Amino acid sequence: MGLAKTEIFNDQQNKIATYAKVFGHPARVSILQHLFELNSCVCGDLVNEIGLAQPTISQHLKELKLLGLIKGNVEGTSVCYCIDIENWTKMKEVMFQFLDQDITKNTCC
Amino acid sequence: MGLAKTEIFNDQQNKIATYAKVFGHPARVSILQHLFELNSCVCGDLVNEIGLAQPTISQHLKELKLLGLIKGNVEGTSVCYCIDIENWTKMKEVMFQFLDQDITKNTCC
DNA sequence: TTTATTGATTGCAATATTACGATTAATATT
DNA sequence: AATATTAATCGTAATATTGCAATCAATAAA
Numbered sequence: 001m002g003l004a005k006t007e008i009f010n011d012q013q014n015k016i017a018t019y020a021k022v023f024g025h026p027a028r029v030s031i032l033q034h035l036f037e038l039n040s041c042v043c044g045d046l047v048n049e050i051g052l053a054q055p056t057i058s059q060h061l062k063e064l065k066l067l068g069l070i071k072g073n074v075e076g077t078s079v080c081y082c083i084d085i086e087n088w089t090k091m092k093e094v095m096f097q098f099l100d101q102d103i104t105k106n107t108c109c
Numbered sequence: 110m111g112l113a114k115t116e117i118f119n120d121q122q123n124k125i126a127t128y129a130k131v132f133g134h135p136a137r138v139s140i141l142q143h144l145f146e147l148n149s150c151v152c153g154d155l156v157n158e159i160g161l162a163q164p165t166i167s168q169h170l171k172e173l174k175l176l177g178l179i180k181g182n183v184e185g186t187s188v189c190y191c192i193d194i195e196n197w198t199k200m201k202e203v204m205f206q207f208l209d210q211d212i213t214k215n216t217c218c
Numbered sequence: 219t220t221t222a223t224t225g226a227t228t229g230c231a232a233t234a235t236t237a238c239g240a241t242t243a244a245t246a247t248t
Numbered sequence: 249a250a251t252a253t254t255a256a257t258c259g260t261a262a263t264a265t266t267g268c269a270a271t272c273a274a275t276a277a278a
Binding site: 006008020041050082085095096098099100109 | 129133134135136137138142145150198200204205210217218
């Protein structure tokens, strides 16, 4: 019914899925790439560069912030968003462990 | 309106998002972990172990297969699913490049 | 203080996703 | 041939997601 039965999965599986889900939209991928490149960390600049409406970008930023992957610094009327290095590193460990499973065992088909 | 404006993003960004999206559900994470462990590669066994209805598991398997991350071998009335090693490796390269961006530049906030 | 500027929030329409009962298709078994 | 087993497909209900116009809140500039 549109919602995942998270209760039947373990914490690790749910965490992987939650991280992956936030990367599952090209706008959020694009935002994160911009933040890594430091081309534009201000919301308004991201709106101009990406080409989605301001409320839409703001919403995507909110989701990234909610997961802790980015943080926002208010500077006057604008807000500067940046990668949260510590949380990004934690996320990377979780995702790497999942993506980098031993593939050599796989001999059945 | 419920659909992503993929046309305003580049191929790499859309590819990352597409891969991530398929990992964005704990059932698919769980299925992949099972296939890596080779605990159960037959659809019916996955149904028993994961605890979702057969049509639901079948649907998730279909999505994984569509992306090429798994392949299915028919064995009598049952179907044995396995990781597609070649495609999994390709996916890993794309995702690693995205997740492993140089974080040291990040000094603005 | 009045008026920009910037970004968050609200509300809504369109579409996508998740889950499963019922059914169907294909192969095995009897 | 008739029946059982297995997995795919169809149809549908419930919920989530995406995108944006309109509005609001907060600060800056005049």
